[in-house]
Structures are given as C-alpha cells and as structure tokens.
Amino acid sequence: MHKYLPQTESDIQNMLKSIGVKDIKALFKDVPESIYLTKEIKIGKPLSEDELFKHFEVLANKNKTNICLLGGGVYDHYVPSVIPALVARQEFLTSYTPYQPEISQGTLQYIFEYQSFISELTGLEVSNASLYDGATATAEAMLLACGATRKDKIAISSALNPRLIDVIKTYASKRNIKVIEIELIKGRTSLKAFNKINDGSLAGVIIQTPNYFGLLEDATPFSAAIKENKGLSIVAVNPLSLGLFKSPLEMGIDVAVGDGQSLGIPMGFGGPYIGFMATNKTYMRKLPGRIVGSSLDSEGKRAFVLTLQAREQHIRREKATSNICSNESLMALWVSIYLACLGNKGLVDIGNLNLENAHYAYKKIISLPHFKKVYDADFFNEFVVETDLSLKTIDRVLLKNGYTSGIHVGPHQIMFAITERRSQAEIDHLVELLGGIKHV
C-alpha cells in the first residue's frame, strides 16, 4: 500500500464486488463519454521519496538568504525555536476552527491568553480573537467607527503604510465611505491640517506609529480633537515598539490595531501574519470577529466560551458592520508564545536593541559623504536617508555583497530597517559598502 493512496488494488476489487459494479468505469457511467479525459496528463513519472527529496533540494539551493534591510511593515526579527516547535504540535497545527467551539477548551484558552496579551500591550480593555492582518484590521476599525457614529467619512494620515491605505480605500469604496488623507509636515501627520477638516462630519481619524517613514507619531492631540466632535480615534501600532513608547491607552485612543508580524512571525511572502484589534468597553459590541471569554462550567470550574456572539454576524447579517466570523488562530498562538517568552522585561530589552541598532546605523550612514538625513523626528527601527547616488547602484552593490537593500521612498530617498538581528559587524560592513559607492 502506498502512503498517500490508501486503497490497494484488491481493496478496490472487494469494494466493487460488494456493491455489484463491474469496474471503476462502470461506477462513473452517468458521466458522458464525450467529456472523459483520454490523453495522459504530462506530469512526469512518479519519483521515489529519495528522488523527490533530491529534486526539491536542487530547487531549494537556488534560493539565496540575504541580510534583510527591507521593512515597510514586515521586519526581520528573530524567531525563538520554541515557537515553531510548540505551534507544530498537531493539536494546534491541524485542528480546524471548532464549529462547536466550547468543545475545544485548549484552543479557546490560548485565544483568551492572546487577547489578554493584546489588552496588556495596548492598555485597552477588550481585544478580539484576531483578524487576518494589520491592513484588514485597520480597515475593520474604520467600519467600526462608521458603524458606531453613523457617519461615513474617515480621516487618515498620509503617512499610513501605502498598503494600509490601499486596503482602507478598497473597503471604503464598497461601503460608500469617504476617505480623506491628512497632509504631512516634516514626515508626520499635520495637526493643523487635521483641525481644518475635523468639523463634526468625521466618523474617526486613523494615525500610524511608527508611521510609514519609521517616525514616531503622538496621536494624543488627534484623539482629543476628534473626541470633541464625537468621532473615534484609531491608531495602527507596531506592537513590538510598545515596550518603549506610549501605549494607545496613554494616547487616549478608542481603537488600537496593527500587524502582529513583528512579534516573532517569520517573513513569509504575504503571510500568514495576524491583525489585532483592541478597544474599550464602549465599543466592545462593535468589535468584528470572535471574542473568547472566561466563565464557569456547571461544576463551577473555570471554562472558556465564545462570547458576545449573538450578534449581527449570525442573525442580522444585513445589519452587520463587519462580516468577519473567524480569526487567525494559529498565528495568535504564535505571537502569544513569543510574548510569553519575552515577558515584560524582554519586550523592553528587544525594543531597546532595535532602537540602538537602528540609531547606530543611522548615525553612521548620515555621516557618509553622499548621504544625509531627511527628518528630525524620533524613530524606532526604520529610517529614511537621502542620497545623491543612484538607488539602483546601491541595490546592486548591496545585493552582490549579501544584503537585500531598503525600500525606495522617493527618487533620492531610501529607507532601511535595522532590527535586533543586525550585528555590529553587519552594520559596519553595510556602512563600508555604502561609503564605497561612487558616482557613475
């Protein structure tokens, strides 16, 4: 018997005999002859396990792993080996979303723990069980604000990640929501520009920190200003930065969202990542997706349940502000293990490592003859520099030396992400390479 083909020829003959059918073809006699495939499919001959492994080894060896200087929403962070080891346990990895959720207490427990972590990180009272990614979480927060205020206009910072803006606009276009972009001043959202449009017609305002250019934004004055007009303040945050900087609670935020990739999720080509969303009790019933609650069972023992579920999503679908009915469960487990490994002190330490490495690299790069600074504001682990050198040449030189270059954010501007994974030697070598590039 073959591993992946569970029936042997004699199994098949026995089954045919017991149902009284001559052969397999007779079993499908209702299918017209004219649509039968008569040609052989060209997929090559079967390979043995050994041959197959060799085949994929050849393919895998074509990959080249570089030192990654790309950021823009996805960052090269260290993944503690305990995470994949635990997450790969079949109880977690192969269990599908439980349709009778309370039977899977283990799944509900880790989702509850995930929510507790997100609440603690953001300072906000309630977290949902997670969403698809940071961009959809931000768009869902916009829908929440529009639903809660019954308004259909939202202000967003122009310094949001362009991918976030794309997803927000896609969602908005199907709900007839008007999206207004707030101008920037020196790379950050202009409060003056916002105050001009904050006229009581806005459902909310969305700020990102660190923003797309890596700069820290203080959303406090925006949340205070929108509150006066009964709108909601929404902030998209990098959760890894929250060990160091003001939490959404401290900024007076109503809804905090973000992508959990920076919490130890490997850089995949598009994922899987995870979106998180937290709010206070006022908007708890407007949260999209699932929420796990802690309760007591009939014997008085602690038990976990899906809560706040008797809602629009199931019985008044046409009234729903969101159609999200599930979550990104395995990645919720992933980031929970990451945060559990770090602990409070670890989160601060890793934040500081990112901060110090990035600032070390920044200072060295802007002191090079062909490079200069662009912004004055504080940043976390990502920064923009300006250069009169060709960006293409920079990319080529770095690639040749084992680095994947940064993001081009303008014709003469490039953005580098420097995480805790970059050693001093790697940074020094990078600076040396950049310093050696001449005009063509």
Next chain:
Amino acid sequence: MKIIEGLKYTKTHEWIKVNGNEAEVGLTDYAQQHLGAIVFVDLPPVGDSFKKGEEFSAVESTKAASDVYLPVSGEIIAVNEALEDEPGLINSDCYANYIAKIKINNPKELDDLLDAKQYALIANK
C-alpha cells in the same frame, strides 16, 4: 398580554408615552415575551436625531436580536442607563422601563400610531 390604555403603539411592537412635546419609548409586552430573556440593549447616543420608523436601538436576547424603531421623528434627550447593567428590566416590567426619552419633532406623526385597542388586534392575532 399586557397592553396599557393611553399609550400609543406601533405595528413593530414599540410603545410611546407622550408628555407634552416629549415622550418615552419602549418595547411592548408582546415584544419582550417573544424575544425571551434580554441580555443587551444597544442604547442610542443622547443628542442624535432619528426619523419616524428609523432604528434607534437594538435589543439582544438569548435567542434573538432585534432592531427597535422610533415611532415618531425626534431627538434623543435621555436614555435609560439602568438597562446597561440590567437589560432584563424590560422583561420584568416593559412599560416601566423605557429605552429612550425623545423630543418629538412633529406631533402630527402621532396620529398615524395605533391606540391600545387597535394594537391589541395585532398583538393578540
């Protein structure tokens, strides 16, 4: 089925108790019985205005969720905050526990509503 004389009613099972140019609005006995144990009342923001027939609140019970419609156009001037912690008050006495107080915009709209007798015909069907 308890129906109180002197109140006005809607076909969608709301009652309205008019007091000058203000009024209290709540759910009828028929509505609370059919919904079962009410676990949440989504109260509207004070100061918001709604048109006649527009949904201004929603109630959730253990077996259903339902919109609550405003019988006449008006502005919310107060909500029954006791329902936030004890939504079941609507089950125990639906006529003593209004959902919202409104300022009536157009008293003429009251003429379109049902009186107790007319409503009884619908509720007892």
